[in-house]
Amino acid sequence: MEHQPVTLTPPLRRAGTLRVMVVDDQPMQRLVVHRALTRLGHQVCEAASGEEALARMEHEAVDLVVSDWIMQGMDGLALCRALRARPGARYVYFILMSSRDKREDMIEGLAAGADDFLRKPVDFDELAVRLHAGQRLLELQAGLEERNRELQAAYQQIQRDVDAAGAFQKSLLPQETFDDGRTRFAWLFLPSRFVSGDALNCFGFDAQRVAFYNFDVAGHGVASAMVAMIVTQMLSPQFSGGIVQAARSASAASPAAVVQSLNARLLEAGIGTSYLTCVFGLLDQRNGSLRLVRAGHTLPVVVLPDGRVHEVAEDGDLPVGLFDDVAYHDIELTLPPGARLCCYTDGVTECEDLQGEPYGLERLKTFLSRTAACPAQDTVREFEAEIRRWAGGDSAELRDDISMLLIEHVGAGAASTVVEVTRA
Amino acid sequence: MEHQPVTLTPPLRRAGTLRVMVVDDQPMQRLVVHRALTRLGHQVCEAASGEEALARMEHEAVDLVVSDWIMQGMDGLALCRALRARPGARYVYFILMSSRDKREDMIEGLAAGADDFLRKPVDFDELAVRLHAGQRLLELQAGLEERNRELQAAYQQIQRDVDAAGAFQKSLLPQETFDDGRTRFAWLFLPSRFVSGDALNCFGFDAQRVAFYNFDVAGHGVASAMVAMIVTQMLSPQFSGGIVQAARSASAASPAAVVQSLNARLLEAGIGTSYLTCVFGLLDQRNGSLRLVRAGHTLPVVVLPDGRVHEVAEDGDLPVGLFDDVAYHDIELTLPPGARLCCYTDGVTECEDLQGEPYGLERLKTFLSRTAACPAQDTVREFEAEIRRWAGGDSAELRDDISMLLIEHVGAGAASTVVEVTRA
Missing domain, CATH: 3.40.50.2300 (Response regulator)
Structure with missing residues (x-):
């Protein structure tokens, strides 16, 4: 040390x-x-x-x-x-x-x-x-x-240090992509500078379901990244006795229960004024039925194979880590075969071009519609190019962390609309 | 963000x-x-x-x-x-x-x-x-x-960012001191620059016992600080379902069981090549009997009220987070009334003066002996002055994070030697 x-x-x-x-x-x-x-x-x-x-x-x-x-x-x-x-x-x-x-x-x-x-x-x-x-x-x-030399050396030392932290943070991200024939999962993670206050994951929850989340810690920089990493550990599926394991063993496992635990856990942990917005969801791989909580997070979008897009969970809950005793609610919907859910942080929609215009939800929906038929991984890769172009090119710095995940229900059969969007 | x-x-x-x-x-x-x-x-x-x-x-x-x-x-x-x-x-x-x-x-x-x-x-x-x-x-x-101005601005921005992370990290430290009439606890925490890979805590474990720990994550800088904060959360006494809670509810709660769980947890979490050295202990407030694990950490020292010092746990275990299936061992000893245990990280003993001479264990023992009769909090405060003087004064940067904790068994009665030092 x-x-x-x-x-x-x-x-x-x-x-x-x-x-x-x-x-x-x-x-x-x-x-x-x-x-x-x-x-x-x-x-x-x-x-x-x-x-x-x-x-x-x-x-x-x-x-x-x-x-x-x-x-x-x-x-x-x-x-x-x-x-x-x-x-x-x-x-x-x-x-x-x-x-x-x-x-x-x-x-x-x-x-x-x-x-x-x-x-x-x-x-x-x-x-x-x-x-x-x-x-x-x-x-x-x-x-x-x-x-100049001294300042450069001082800057580089601290930059190397934070770079190393960024590499460490990246090493904890999930595998680059995921496809078990029933569900496809692709993601994008672009820290604004070295480390990120965003996080995401997707993992097997039980024999039928995959769990996924995307969150965004308020604030930015190293302190937010620290909180993001702590929360990632709290949500780690490997952690016996942790939030996810407890939810697994509960008779009626639900995203609402997970987010509720996370809220309590963050308040217990006393990590200052930190809070986060998130989507946490469980997707049934057999039939595409999906439950998710949207806690202060940006609006998720469902993209059908024919390019139609639907915003879901418009009726969201409060962010996590701010208040005791918040009730979180599962939102239920069903993804038809080939449909995908897209979650993302506000770094996407608030990303400004050189004239200060934010990228916005409409552009995102248009992009997702246009790429609905591409493999999920290609969509994400293309989106990285799209948002970097928007921000002013590869060398332009992002003002905010950007993350996005796509969960695609491969399924079989013919249904072609989102079956239901209700608040449980 | x-x-x-x-x-x-x-x-x-x-x-x-x-x-x-x-x-x-x-x-x-x-x-x-x-x-x-x-x-x-x-x-x-x-x-x-x-x-x-x-x-x-x-x-x-x-x-x-x-x-x-x-x-x-x-x-x-x-x-x-x-x-x-x-x-x-x-x-x-x-x-x-x-x-x-x-x-x-x-x-x-x-x-x-x-x-x-x-x-x-x-x-x-x-x-x-x-x-x-x-x-x-x-x-x-x-x-x-x-x-120069640009470099200065860039340096200051990243410095402010990491400073904020340091302030966040400090906000998670325990109360400055602790004295419930049966046990006194004082500590020192000096990050080498902005954030620290060291951590420490002391908290009530059950009706009779206080738990305490001091650890030191390998490496330095922001990445180590991130690991330190994750581990601090893992060891959080508030975390229901966490390592400490599980140990509490076990019939034979022991430091070895806690460190064993922590080792498994770190390997599960897959946080790269990170590992840590630590002391974790449980002190029985009724009679001063103490069990602790020393996992790759520096040698703890017991200081008797008359100034005699003893090194304890010479026979330590491996660091945490490196190998599966390591067995950790409780070391048992009894603190006589007024005796205190001192744990510290190697930033203390390896702290060099301007000529490159390390502070060393002998100087530390001499210092602890000399200040044995002072209140624990004063000892720690005086030690901060001592080690800063050694490192070259208040403005000198420390090359390594420094942390130290003192646990004093107040007790009553007359015993005046460490009763027993055995490896369980």
């Missing part, structure tokens, strides 16, 4: 030492400037030509260049232009030495990217002052760059 | 426009330079004196100053010095205009903090080129500053 602490210490480099490269094709000139710079406390290296300077700076870190203007081959101006043209390279402060000090020459030098000029023969006081001016700018930049 | 996405877009300001202040006490000179700058596309303002320039720059954002050297009152050099002396202010590029262009003058100007010089009368080509050089540096800086 250890980790490396990130230090956000003050950034400015204050060593007062520059790494200076002296470029001159005359050895004596180099030596003179080299000595003067060394006396000023700087680290000095030399290059005998523009070409050599450019080549060495591929490997050597240099803060500042003092270069003669007139040289054989690549002259000081050409060297300066070549340095300025290196993409992504650090800024190098460039001082041109020249016996030319006419206005036109200086303009030419500045246009090439030089920062300053030194008249030859070099006056050491002037050299010192010009270096000082360059150093001030370099230090300002170095400080900003250092601060 | 919404949040504002953070954009990490490319930073560089490329508008090509500078906010330039022209400082000159001669109106005609100002006008000429002002027009030239406006033609170059810059935003220009004027000041008729150094004093006015300085005052206006308290409120107006200026990127670059073109100032005459010789002015009544505060001259260009003094203005430059005053600008450079402003603490924390943005860098302003400073060009001195002067008919003086002797070497000594330039040295004086650079020493005052000027970046460049313009000879008077001003040549507009030269002005354009010098502005261009200044602009290049200012843009480089502005880009770095912008990137």
Whole structure:
């Protein structure tokens, strides 16, 4: 459980030492400037030509260049232009030495990217002052760059941490798809950033029925994700003595009983002001009869094989985890063969395009109608592309967690309408 | 569940426009330079004196100053010095205009903090080129500053998010202290950064006994905190049908049975490669008899009222959540009146000082011995100060989560040694 602490210490480099490269094709000139710079406390290296300077700076870190203007081959101006043209390279402060000090020459030098000029023969006081001016700018930049690196490192560390939590959370999701010949189950789970306050599952409840749920914890971010994971554990079908196991062994197992227990359990657990909206359902695989509770959650939609869509459970109950003694109600309906139920969180319908328009229920129904004949898994995959496109493309961040599940009653036979929608 | 996405877009300001202040006490000179700058596309303002320039720059954002050297009152050099002396202010590029262009003058100007010089009368080509050089540096800086702001914002957003999760996690901790006249309980919980993979609790188990635990999830950060919170829920005493309730109703309730169930539960839950070390114990409040399991956890210590300390449960079991069918064993001992048991995570003993030396068990024992006569709550409070001092002071980050609990058997009577330490 250890980790490396990130230090956000003050950034400015204050060593007062520059790494200076002296470029001159005359050895004596180099030596003179080299000595003067060394006396000023700087680290000095030399290059005998523009070409050599450019080549060495591929490997050597240099803060500042003092270069003669007139040289054989690549002259000081050409060297300066070549340095300025290196993409992504650090800024190098460039001082041109020249016996030319006419206005036109200086303009030419500045246009090439030089920062300053030194008249030859070099006056050491002037050299010192010009270096000082360059150093001030370099230090300002170095400080900003250092601060950038620190912030980047701090951000990346915490991001990696939360990413790992997101991967952990994803590892607890159900198998990507599910098809036992009687029921097909496909789902989509898109956290808005790293972790999600949404959750969903589908699992065998008993010999005849599958259970499924989709919930959405209020709030967002890591705290909501923590609650989502706690609730996922509470609803775990493996947990002997848990909510689902208790419901299984009850004589009249019902979604209402499960949601009622979950409500009590959340209030018992005292997890602060957290609450959630959910759909919990049980589907009888023999005949498509379905009972579900909608607790503050978005409106589920039934999609028939011919593309007709029905909203169900319009008459929903209160969210879970807010109030003691809430009564939850089973809503009963029957899925004809080939029909599918779609549950989703409000991250879907409230997902805004770049103009701020929400995706909305109508668009969702149109999409589900259009894809009614596709395999459930393809529908979900296509919906991911659709909603990402809506939000502004793959690189656009989602403002809210998105999740969706499709439960399809494969069945046999011919019925083609939702048989019944009643509140039990 | 919404949040504002953070954009990490490319930073560089490329508008090509500078906010330039022209400082000159001669109106005609100002006008000429002002027009030239406006033609170059810059935003220009004027000041008729150094004093006015300085005052206006308290409120107006200026990127670059073109100032005459010789002015009544505060001259260009003094203005430059005053600008450079402003603490924390943005860098302003400073060009001195002067008919003086002797070497000594330039040295004086650079020493005052000027970046460049313009000879008077001003040549507009030269002005354009010098502005261009200044602009290049200012843009480089502005880009770095912008990137800094973006990183800072992104870091703060994710930090706030994880901070909120930490606050949520803390809200689930037990009451700060506990004293029912028969048992005293005090604890310490210091997350290394935002959230913790440690947890602890103490609660009434039945009429005679209190239960307590301290665990430490392997790994660190948000994912470990999520597991810690899931396990805390699993061990919740309120959870009817949960592990603790099941143990309560068993005829021979034992810590070993609880830890065994927890192990099975963690493996069932399939929460990846997560595992934890823990101590789980039951203390009989009538006579101080204590049963506990030590599963891979650090060595608990018993502290007698006279300051003698004993390590207990040297012979521990395997961590929880790693292997099926592990047998866990109760260790039995009896606390004499006034004796306390101390459990803690390895963040305590492995906490390093600035030289890298771990705090270690011996120091902990010495501390506990020295504070044996203090109220448990004071001991814990003092220990927080002690371990923070050790880690380098209040501002030093802890490399690992730290938690500790003290369970004191108040009792009556006179026994003064640990009666028995056996492995059941």
